Amino acid sequence: MKKIIGSYSIDTKSIDSLLTQKNINQVFLQLPEGLHQYVANIINWLEETYQVTILLDANPNYGSCDLPSEDMLKKINVQAVIQIGHLPIPSMQPEKRSLPTLFVNAQSTLPVLQIVEKSLPHLSGKKIGIVTTAQHLHHLHEIEKLLEKNEFDPFIGKGTTRLFSPGQVLGCNFTAATTISKNVNSFLFVGTGLFHALGLLLATTKPVIIADPYGNQVIDASTLQEKKQQLLRQRYGAIAFAKQAKRIAVIIGLKPGQLRSEYALKLQQKIKNAGKQTILLAAETISPSFIDRFPFIDVFVSTACPRIAIDDYNSYRKPILTPIELEVALQEKKWDEYVFDEIN
Ligand code: SF4
Known part of the structure; x- marks a missing residue:
């Protein structure tokens, strides 16, 4: 039923x-x-x-x-x-x-094949990785067949055990794409919004096309490249700010599927080794008002959901970094090693 x-x-x-x-x-x-x-x-x-x-x-x-x-x-x-x-x-x-x-x-009860068909002329190359979110997963094999019918060579990747199904992406996990990235020329993301597609671009560096059944639109690779550059400029600014910071707080997210407390402790040690002051904060929910309660902190590093640092950038008065961005700020990683933070 x-x-x-x-x-x-x-x-x-x-x-x-x-x-x-x-x-x-x-x-x-x-x-x-x-x-x-x-x-x-x-x-x-x-x-x-x-x-x-x-x-x-x-x-x-x-x-x-x-x-x-x-x-x-x-x-x-x-x-x-x-x-x-x-x-x-x-x-x-x-x-x-x-x-x-x-x-x-x-x-989702919305049809997807029509918008996928419209996206086909925008795809780069013949080998295409298909990814989507939970609400469209039931269409994955129809999409695969449609690509085959149009002489593409579709790939559906199986990610880590954080994912329920092959071809699925979460805002914090793109391993269904990264595991097949070497085999494909580009990715087709069936879903809404830029967040997953930008995460894919950062995680795989391959061109991404969005076929959005809700907006009934195709968003092409060049639009996404622009958004990616804009996002990277924001992240670069936050990292540059963190390099000068004196006090950095590391946040542990208390939601069961976001808990990375050991990782947070390791990051705190790295901050100490760099000669900066640091405290650990534990919170269920991270919001602008939560950040405002710690005016003596210059920069926050979140080990909770990676979306917090990236999505809501403009809502926060202080920069929130992902763990990888902290490592770049502390010069443990180079800027060209920058990758999207994922939970596995
Ligand atoms: S950690 Fe964030 S992106 Fe991942 S499942 Fe939870 S809310 Fe979604």
Whole structure:
């Protein structure tokens, strides 16, 4: 059975088998920003169909890396967690959590083949790596066939265990692309927004074309190259600032799938070795107001979600660096070794 919500289709099979269990009467629900407009509809559907009480996580949820603590869930008497709109991160082993934790993908119902067809004249070379995000993964093989029919040689890469499926990219993991980068001339990214495509460009250095089914547009390699240069100029500026900084804070992200505490400790040691002052900060959520609480810090280094340092650059009063950018600032790496920060 499928439940259609807006332009998404939700397979209800796993929800049926979880919520028809007698011992589950209170459920913690997490939704990504894109589904929040349907929140009342989703809660009504779940409560009425399964006779359960839904507690909605009112914090923003950007990925399956962000799961609530089980102690907290027990205190509020919840017996299961459902996250709709994300695929699980296998390396987090969500099946080992003591409370059942279900990830239910929200597949886009928009057609993709028409926009992919439009993108074909923009592709460089014949060997094409195909990547996409969770909501379009079910179209991957149709896209592959369409490319073959048009005499391209498509490749779909298998990344690390942070990824649920071959061909999938996350904002923090492009290994489904980097593993095939040597074999392809360019990448076709099927999805929306520039973030994944820019990450791909930085991670693989191959040309990228976006076929965007939501915007019904193709974004070509030259537009993306310009955006890449703009992004690199921003990052170069942040690194130059960090070279002069006296006090650098290293942030540990407390969300379970973003936790890189050992890495943070190593970075802190590098800062000390460079003769700079440093403190470690631990936080669930990093926001401009969080950064403003530490006016005595010149620069922050985030080991949490790599999107924070890059995406919201203009919202922060102080530069936030990725770990790799810190290494460039401390002259442990050269600028031409710059790569996108990824969590594996
Ligand atoms: S770390 Fe960031 S990019 Fe990766 S899954 Fe979490 S929110 Fe998404």
